[in-house]
Each structure stands twice: as C-alpha cells, then as structure tokens.
Amino acid sequence: MGRAEARRAQKRGRRRAKAKKRGVGRFFTFKKLLGAFFTVCLLGIVGFVGLYLFIDVPASANGQAAAQSNVYKYADGSVLARTGFNRESVPISDIPKDVQHTFVAAENKSFYKDSGIDLKGTTRGILNTLRGRGKQGGSTITQQFVKNYYLTQEQTVSRKLKEIVISLKVDQKLGKNEILAGYINTSYYGRGAYGIEAAAQAYYGVHTRDLTVAQGAYLASLLQAPSQYDWASATDAGRKRVQARWNYTLDNMVEMHWLDAGKRQGLKFPVPDDPKPSSGLKGQKGYLVKLADQELEKQGVTEEDLAAGGWTVTLGVEKKRQKAMESAVKEKLTSKLDPKVRDVDADAQAGAVSVDPKTGHVVAMYGGKGYLEHYLNNATRADYQPASTFKPLILATALEKNSTTQDGTPINPSTVYDGTSRRPVKGSAIGFAPPNEDEKDYGPISVQTAMNNSVNSVFAQMGVDVGLEKVRQTAGQLGMDAEKMSSRPAMTLGSMGASPLQMAGVYATLDNHGKKITPQLVTHAQRGEEDPVDLPDPVGGQVLNRTTADTVTSVLTGVVKDGTGTAVRNTDYDIAGKTGTSDDNKSAWFVGYTPRLVTAVGLFGEDADAPHPQVTLKGAGGGGRVNGGGYPAEIWAAYTQNALGDDLTARFDLDTDMGAGVAPPPSPTPTETEESESPSPSPSETSESPSPSASPSPSESETSTSPSPSTSPSPSESEDLPLPGGDEEDNGNGNGRHPMLGD
Numbered sequence: 001m002g003r004a005e006a007r008r009a010q011k012r013g014r015r016r017a018k019a020k021k022r023g024v025g026r027f028f029t030f031k032k033l034l035g036a037f038f039t040v041c042l043l044g045i046v047g048f049v050g051l052y053l054f055i056d057v058p059a060s061a062n063g064q065a066a067a068q069s070n071v072y073k074y075a076d077g078s079v080l081a082r083t084g085f086n087r088e089s090v091p092i093s094d095i096p097k098d099v100q101h102t103f104v105a106a107e108n109k110s111f112y113k114d115s116g117i118d119l120k121g122t123t124r125g126i127l128n129t130l131r132g133r134g135k136q137g138g139s140t141i142t143q144q145f146v147k148n149y150y151l152t153q154e155q156t157v158s159r160k161l162k163e164i165v166i167s168l169k170v171d172q173k174l175g176k177n178e179i180l181a182g183y184i185n186t187s188y189y190g191r192g193a194y195g196i197e198a199a200a201q202a203y204y205g206v207h208t209r210d211l212t213v214a215q216g217a218y219l220a221s222l223l224q225a226p227s228q229y230d231w232a233s234a235t236d237a238g239r240k241r242v243q244a245r246w247n248y249t250l251d252n253m254v255e256m257h258w259l260d261a262g263k264r265q266g267l268k269f270p271v272p273d274d275p276k277p278s279s280g281l282k283g284q285k286g287y288l289v290k291l292a293d294q295e296l297e298k299q300g301v302t303e304e305d306l307a308a309g310g311w312t313v314t315l316g317v318e319k320k321r322q323k324a325m326e327s328a329v330k331e332k333l334t335s336k337l338d339p340k341v342r343d344v345d346a347d348a349q350a351g352a353v354s355v356d357p358k359t360g361h362v363v364a365m366y367g368g369k370g371y372l373e374h375y376l377n378n379a380t381r382a383d384y385q386p387a388s389t390f391k392p393l394i395l396a397t398a399l400e401k402n403s404t405t406q407d408g409t410p411i412n413p414s415t416v417y418d419g420t421s422r423r424p425v426k427g428s429a430i431g432f433a434p435p436n437e438d439e440k441d442y443g444p445i446s447v448q449t450a451m452n453n454s455v456n457s458v459f460a461q462m463g464v465d466v467g468l469e470k471v472r473q474t475a476g477q478l479g480m481d482a483e484k485m486s487s488r489p490a491m492t493l494g495s496m497g498a499s500p501l502q503m504a505g506v507y508a509t510l511d512n513h514g515k516k517i518t519p520q521l522v523t524h525a526q527r528g529e530e531d532p533v534d535l536p537d538p539v540g541g542q543v544l545n546r547t548t549a550d551t552v553t554s555v556l557t558g559v560v561k562d563g564t565g566t567a568v569r570n571t572d573y574d575i576a577g578k579t580g581t582s583d584d585n586k587s588a589w590f591v592g593y594t595p596r597l598v599t600a601v602g603l604f605g606e607d608a609d610a611p612h613p614q615v616t617l618k619g620a621g622g623g624g625r626v627n628g629g630g631y632p633a634e635i636w637a638a639y640t641q642n643a644l645g646d647d648l649t650a651r652f653d654l655d656t657d658m659g660a661g662v663a664p665p666p667s668p669t670p671t672e673t674e675e676s677e678s679p680s681p682s683p684s685e686t687s688e689s690p691s692p693s694a695s696p697s698p699s700e701s702e703t704s705t706s707p708s709p710s711t712s713p714s715p716s717e718s719e720d721l722p723l724p725g726g727d728e729e730d731n732g733n734g735n736g737r738h739p740m741l742g743d
Contacts, residue, residue, distance in 0.1 A: 070311040072289050074319045075363070075523070081285040083278060085309045086202075087194035092181040094209045095196065098258065099216030103184055105252035106220040106245070108141040111180070116142035116171030117164055141183045143167045148186035188304045189219060190226030191275055203272035213250075213259065214270045221245035227303040231272050243269055277372050284326060286371025288317060288521065291380060295522045299533050314524040316361025321643045325352060325364040328639035333631050334369070336621045339608070346608035348620045351378025352635065353504040354599040354643065355519045357511040360538025362501075362521045363597075364643065382481065382499040384587040384604045384614065387580035388454045388628070388743050389503055390475075390494030392510070392552050394463050395447065397474040399548040403466040411465065413448040413555050413658045417458040425489055428464045432489035433457075437581075437743065448660055451555050452563030454579060454743045456493055463492030477543045479505040479518055494580060503591045504600040510556075511576075511593045513655070514549035516540030546655050553593075553652060554659025560592070561660060564743045567633040568592055570641070572648045576661070577636070579628030579743030585616045588743075590632035595650035597643060601632040628743040 069082045092100070104111045108118075118140050139147070146166045170179065189199035199219050200208045211219070221242055222229050229242035246269060253259035277286050292313050293306055329350050339346035354364040368374035397403070398411040406427055409415060419442025424433040434456040436442070442455055450458035463471055468487035475496075476482025485496045501519055508517035520538040556576035559565040564579040568590065577592025591600040603626060605617040617626040654661055 069309055070306065070313065072285075072292060073312065073314045074322075075314070075316055075361075076319060077314070078319060080315065080317070081281060081289050083192070083280065083289060083309075085194070085307075086192045086198045087185075088197040089185040089195055090181075090197045090208050092177045094207075095181070095184060096209065096211060096213075096216070098213040098253075099196075099208075099211050100180060100184075101253055101256070101258040102213060102216040102220040102249055103180065103223075104141065105256060105258065106217070106249040107144070107223065109252055109256060111141045112176055114140055114142075114171075116140060116167040118143070139163075140167065142171050142179050145179055145183035145186060146170055149182055187223050188226055188307055189222050190230045190303065192278070192307050194307065202276070204270070205273055205276075212270065213253075214246075214267045217246050217249045217253075218242070218270055218272065220249055227297075230275075232274050275375070277375060282372050283370050284322070284365065284367060287367030287377045287379065288315060288365060290371075291365070291377065292522050292525075295520065295535075296525055296533060299535060301525070301533060305527075311525060311527045313522060315521050316356070316359070316363055316523045317365065317521070318363045320645075321354060321364040324642035325354060325366050325639050327642070328635045329366050332634040332638050333603070333621075342619060342622065344605075344615075344617070344619045345621065347605050347615050348617060348626075349374070349378050349604045349606045350601070350631075350635070351381065351500045351604065352599065352601040352639070353379045353500045353519065354597060354639070355504045355508045355517065356596070357508040357517060357593065357598050358539075360508065360517045360520055361523060362504075362519050364599075364639070365521075378602065378604060379500050381604075382497045382502060384497060384602065385494050385580075385582035386496070386498040386503055386589060386602075387494040387582040387587060388456075388459075389578045389580035389589045389591045389600075390496075390498075391451065391454065391459045391492070392556060392578055393475050393478065393480075393506070394459050394466060394471055394492055395451065395555065396478075396510070396544060396548055396552050397471045398462060398466045399551055400474065400544055401466065401470055403470075405465050411447065411462065413446065413451075413551065413660075415447050416444050417447065417450060417461060419443060419445040419450060419455045419458050421457060423457045423461070425461050425464050428489050430489055432460055434460050434490075434493060448555055448558055451578075452558045452660075454559075454564055460489055460492045464489060468492070474544075475506075477516070478509050479516070494582070500591075500600040500602045503589070503602075504598055507577075507591050507593050507600065508598040509543065510549045510552050511595070511598050512539070512549075513546045514542050514544030516543045517598075550652075550654040551656040551658050554654050554656050554661030556592075557652070558660025564627070564629045565590065565592065565633060567629050568637040568640070570637070573644065573650065574652045574661075575640075576652070577633075579633065581625070581627050581743045585618045585625050586614045588617060588626045588630065588632050589628045590636045592633075592636055592640075594640065594644065595652055596647055597640060599636055599640060599643075601635045601639075603632050 069084050071079060072081045072083070074080050108114070110118075143163050146163050150166060151163060174182075185195040185197075187196075188194055189196075189202070191199075191202040193199040193202040196211075196219065197208045199222070200206050200211055200215075203219065204211070204215050206215075224245060225238075225241075228234060228238045229245070231239060231242070234242065250259060250264050250267060254261050254264050281289055292315060293303075296306065296313070297303060329352065333348070333350055337345035337348055349368060350366060351368065352364075352366040353362060355361065356363050365379045367377040367379045395411075395413075403411045405411060405415065405417075419436070421436040421439045421441050422433045424431060436456050437454065442449070442453070442458075445453075445455065445458065447458065447462070449455075468489065468491060471491065472482050472485045472487050475485060480496070480498055480502050485491060505517050505519045508519065509515065511517075516539070518536070518538050518540060520535070522533075522535060525533040525535070553576045556578055557574065559578055560569050560575045565575075565577050568575055568577060573594050573596075575592055575594055577590060580587075580589035580591075582588070586605045588603045589601065591598075593599070603617060603620075605615040605620075607613050607615045618624060620626050621631070623630070652661060656662060
C-alpha cells in the first residue's frame with residue numbers, strides 16, 4: 001500500500017473517531033459541564049437573593065408563642081379536662097452567665113461569632129428533609145430561635161429556606177444576648193414546660209436565677225430529646241445518653257474557657273425531681289389525659305406537638321359509666337379501708353378498665369386514688385400477676401389447637417383431669433406440683449368444674465399437655481406481652497405481669513367471638529384545622545375461631561353460676577368471668593363480661609412507703625386473704641349494674657354445644673340407663689366433683705394415686721415447686737414469683 005493510500009486510511013479513522021464522539025461526547029464536553037455548573041450556581045445565587053429580598057422577618061410571633069390549651073372531651077362532647085400551656089419568659093439578666101454558656105456549649109459553640117446560620121449543617125438538614133429522614137439536620141441557636149418563635153416545626157424545604165433567610169436578617173437585627181434569651185425562653189424541655197423558667201420549676205423546683213451550672217447543663221442537654229432524656233421516665237439507655245450529653249456540654253465549656261477544669265471535675269450529675277402533675281388533672285382526669293397522650297404519641301404525635309397546645313381530643317369514655325366506676329370503687333373498697341387503724345389498708349391499690357366489646361373503646365377507667373396522689377396508673381401498670389385470670393387462655397389454646405391429653409383424649413370442658421393438690425405434672429422437663437387453694441383435693445374432675453373452682457393442679461397439667469409455647473403464642477395474639485413470658489410450667493397459673501387494660505382486651509376478644517380487640521381510649525384527635533390523627537381500628541381480625549371463643553365464654557359462665565365468681569351473679573343478664581389471686585396475695589382480680597360490656601378489676605398490694613415494693617393484701621379491710629371473688633368481684637358487680645342501666649336484654653349468642661352456658665342434654669330414660677355404661681361427666685357439670693361413676697381418662701387414672709399433700713416430690717421434680725406462702729424465684733418467668741393460690 002502506497003503512502004497516498006495510507007494517508008486516506010488515516011483520515012477515515014479520524015472521521016470515524018469524531019463520529020463516535022459526536023454520539024455522546026457532544027453532550028458532555030468539559031466546557032459544557034463547567035458552563036452548566038456555573039449556570040446552576042448563578043441561578044442559585046439569583047434565587048437566594050430573590051428570597052432574601054422577598055422574605056421579611058415576621059412582624060409577630062407564630063401561633064405557638066401564643067398557644068392555646070388542649071381540650072379533652074368525653075364521648076358525648078362535654079369537656080373532661082383542659083391542659084394549660086406552661087411557659088414563663090425571663091430576661092437574660094435572670095439567667096446566670098454560666099447557665100447561658102451551657103446552652104451555647106451544648107448546641108452551637110460558634111454562636112457568638114457566626115452569622116446566624118451553619119451552611120454545612122443546613123445543607124445536611126435540607127438533604128435529610130428531601131430524603132424523609134426528619135429532624136436530622138444541624139442548626140445554629142439563631143436558626144432554632146427563628147423556627148421556635150417565627151415559624152413552625154414542619155419538616156419541609158420551603159420552611160428550611162425561610163429559616164435561613166430570616167436567621168441571617170435576625171442576626172443583623174438583634175444582639176446575640178437577645179437571640180440567646182429568645183432561644184432559651186421558647187425551647188421545649190419536656191414535662192409540658194416551654195422556656196427555662198418553667199423547666200427549672202418542673203425539674204428542680206427552683207427559679208431560673210437559682211440554677212447551678214450542673215443543672216443548667218442538664219436542661220441544655222434535654223433539648224436534643226426531651227421525652228427520651230427526662231430522667232424520671234427514661235430507659236437505661238436514655239439515661240446513659242443524657243449523661244453523656246451532660247458531660248459533652250461541660251467539657252465544651254472547659255474548652256471554651258467558660259468553666260474552670262478543676263470545678264468541672266467536682267461536678268456531679270444533678271438528678272432532677274420527680275414530675276409534679278398539673279393541679280387541673282386531679283382525680284381520674286390525669287390518668288385519662290396521660291393515657292390519651294400516650295396513645296397519640298404511638299401514632300407519631302410527639303410530646304412537643306401536644307405541649308404546643310391547640311388540640312381537641314375526644315375519648316370513648318362515657319360520663320355516666322366513668323362516674324359509675326368511681327362510685328363502685330368507693331362504695332365497695334375505699335370506704336372500707338382505714339389506714340389509721342390498719343397499716344395494710346394504705347397499701348391497697350385498685351385499677352380497672354371497662355371496654356365496649358363491639359367498638360373496642362375504653363368507656364370507663366379507674367387509675368388509682370388520684371393522679372396527684374398516686375402518679376402511676378393502676379389500670380395500665382403491668383407489674384402484677386394476673387394469676388388465675390390467665391387460665392381461660394390455656395383452655396382457649398387447647399380448643400384452638402385441637403389438643404389432647406397425654407393419652408390422646410381430646411381436651412374440652414368435659415375432659416376429666418386429676419384435681420389432687422400438689423400433683424406433679426407429667427410430661428414436663430421442669431418439676432412442678434402446685435397446691436390448690438387451701439390444699440383442697442378434688443380427685444377426678446371435669447375441666448368445667450376445674451375452671452369453676454380454679455383448680456391449679458388441673459391447669460398446670462393442661463398447659464403441659466397443650467404445649468407451653470403454644471399457650472404463650474395465644475397470649476400474644478390476644479394482646480398480652482408474650483415477649484416477657486417464659487414457657488415454664490408456672491406460666492399456667494399466671495406468673496407473668498399484666499395490666500387491667502391488657503386483660504380487658506383479652507376477655508373482650510372472647511366476648512367478640514374471637515375477633516381481636518385492642519382497647520383504645522382516643523376516638524378522635526385534631527389540632528385546629530389540620531387533618532385528624534389517623535387512629536388504628538381497635539377491632540382487628542379473627543385471632544380465635546368463633547367456636548373456640550364461644551366455648552370459653554360458655555365455660556366462664558359456670559364460674560359465675562357455680563364457682564368462685566358467684567358474687568357477681570345476676571339473673572338480669574348473662575355474665576362470664578374469672579377470678580384470680582396471686583402468690584402471697586399481692587394481687588386479686590375479677591375479669592368479667594356481659595354481651596355489652598367487658599370490665600377488668602385488679603387490686604394490688606403496693607407498699608405506701610417508697611420505693612413502693614409489692615406487698616401482701618392480706619388483712620386489708622379487716623378481713624383475711626383478699627380473693628378475686630371478694631373486693632374485685634364486688635366492685636365489678638356494682639359498676640356493671642349501674643353501667644348497663646336498662647340495657648339488660650342482651651344474651652350471649654354462643655356458637656358451641658359445650659360448657660356451662662349450654663343447656664344440659666335431657667336425662668336418659670330408665671331403658672337407656674340400663675343399656676348404657678356409666679356416663680362421663682356432662683359438659684354442663686358444675687359440681688365440685690363428678691359422680692362416683694365417672695372415671696378419669698387413661699392418661700390421668702395413674703395420678704389418682706399420687707402422693708398425699710404431705711408427701712414430698714422426688715428430687716428430679718422439685719426444681720420448680722412453690723412452697724405454701726412462699727415467694728420463690730423463677731428465673732426468666734415474668735416477675736419471678738409463682739402464683740400460689742387459684743381463686
């Protein structure tokens with residue numbers, strides 16, 4: 001190939017290369033990219049200048065600075081309570097200089113030198129907002145003051161841009177001390193306190209001018225997460241984080257030469273005082289308001305949002321039924337207690353929740369003797385054993401899972417078990433031989449009779465037959481805290497912790513034919529013209545087969561007709577329920593229901609003196625042991641009679657042919673009797689023991705010769721055996737106590 005030909009080939013190659021570049025490269029040349037970059041920058045600058053000229057510092061504070069109170073209403077729309085907006089501004093001269101410095105050290109060390117904004121932090125904040133990551137941006141003290149005083153807490157790019165522009169102008173218009181005072185006086189500190197004066201009173205009971213540097217550092221640290229860092233309610237992790245934040249603040253003060261290093265070393269973390277409830281929340285109002293707030297917080301309404309005011313919150317509580325609940329507790333319990341005569345009377349704490357099983361709404365609640373006197377809500381506390389009120393869940397699991405005894409006999413209300421007290425359970429790797437109440441031996445009895453008389457030995461064996469893990473799962477499906485339960489034999493007697501609110505939900509699910517009920521207090525919540533809060537439906541899906549739920553209801557009618565719950569018996573309406581009395585008589589329960597109403601009543605022994613440990617109820621009111629069939633059942637009956645009023649026509653609509661709530665079959669004719677063998681106990685049997693002709697199932701017949709109560713179990717079976725009146729440890733099993741006595 002000649003030179004001319006080579007040159008032509010070289011030119012063709014160059015043309016092809018240029019053609020390829022024109023395909024993509026023509027759009028992304030360096031010059032074009034650089035031009036585009038400067039164009040964007042120019043547009044950004046022009047846009048920002050436009051915003052700067054267009055946006056002015058607002059002439060007045062935002063609505064929050066003149067916030068309204070929150071209004072809480074009964075179901076009928078009448079006002080239950082109002083919570084005020086707690087803020088009192090103080091001049092910068094009333095804030096000690098070292099306390100001022102704690103806020104700067106905690107939030108914005110460059111405050112005294114910056115121009116009012118932090119470009120790096122603000123850019124990060126805008127990006128986080130665009131990514132939907134919420135409050136993760138960085139802001140100066142000036143920006144936070146602008147947001148608190150002039151703008152809103154909404155997380156949008158437009159609000160963030162306004163914040164930047166106004167912050168620049170405010171920094172030029174106001175002095176640093178004025179900005180700092182505004183920030184400290186408008187910030188939210190938790191406990192409903194806006195501003196440092198309200199916070200100083202809420203956490204330390206002092207005026208701002210009397211705060212120490214250590215206390216100021218704690219208040220400054222709170223601003224990062226008020227609800228999580230409140231020492232009184234913080235988790236262990238929250239307490240560690242706020243202490244770390246407190247140390248960070250003081251170390252920064254040393255770095256900025258605002259605090260002497262030697263004095264810093266001598267400072268101790270200033271544990272704040274316990275919260276002091278608002279005087280407007282006396283009686284039961286405080287319990288209702290706080291539970292309503294907790295429900296809203298679960299739906300994303302922050303404590304800060306609520307404290308800002310302007311909310312209207314409607315509860316499912318019905319005024320008439322709430323009054324009936326309070327009257328019943330007073331008439332049947334508190335009027336009979338006299339702490340001046342009997343010390344134990346000061347230790348008796350009642351809690352109760354009443355729920356509409358069709359809607360799932362809480363219609364009445366009793367949290368204690370008064371929110372200002374007893375801050376802890378007894379209706380929601382879950383630190384006491386529900387005891388024998390847990391037994392229906394074992395039967396429900398057996399029916400739902402088609403469980404059998406160890407010899408293969410199906411478990412149902414007529415199944416016969418050995419009711420001998422302290423009978424060691426069979427089939428468990430952990431020895432367990434619980435005593436029955438008063439050490440009573442029942443011999444072979446039906447499940448129905450065992451439920452009527454709350455026979456511990458029967459349900460301990462049934463739980464093992466069914467499978468303890470299956471029982472635990474059922475408890476979780478019905479609304480109990482299954483994560484805190486241990487699948488050990490003692491669980492069958494209700495050794496875990498539970499609240500009246502939880503137990504009301506469990507029994508409401510039974511009453512609602514197996515459809516899940518999660519009791520809910522709030523029915524509607526809205527702030528001003530904003531959209532209402534999206535609340536969950538308290539009525540869920542089917543978690544138990546209807547026949548299962550209705551059979552358990554049928555069985556529980558026997559407890560009321562011919563068992564430990566006879567104190568609530570009433571011919572005017574159908575009633576199902578269960579009593580419970582825990583280990584050492586530290587709690588006593590009655591949880592019962594009609595077709596219209598489900599109510600859980602608990603009585604708890606809590607030492608009147610700090611730190612308020614659990615104590616026995618024995619002797620309260622001048623009697624002996626306090627059983628679930630006593631005060632709790634009496635409160636339940638008095639409340640239900642008044643709460644139902646004239647609504648007495650409803651009857652249980654049960655889809656079952658088993659249990660005490662079902663009419664017994666007709667008596668056999670003499671001819672039939674001659675031809676038949678000895679019958680097993682009928683499903684409706686409610687006597688203490690079956691007829692002599694009844695025989696236990698093969699799997700249980702061996703145990704009828706079990707040791708007498710005085711016989712000690714073998715060493716291999718004694719690991720988990722409770723002693724009469726004992727308070728043994730049960731590692732990994734609820735609160736570690738065995739529920740000794742069934743009701």
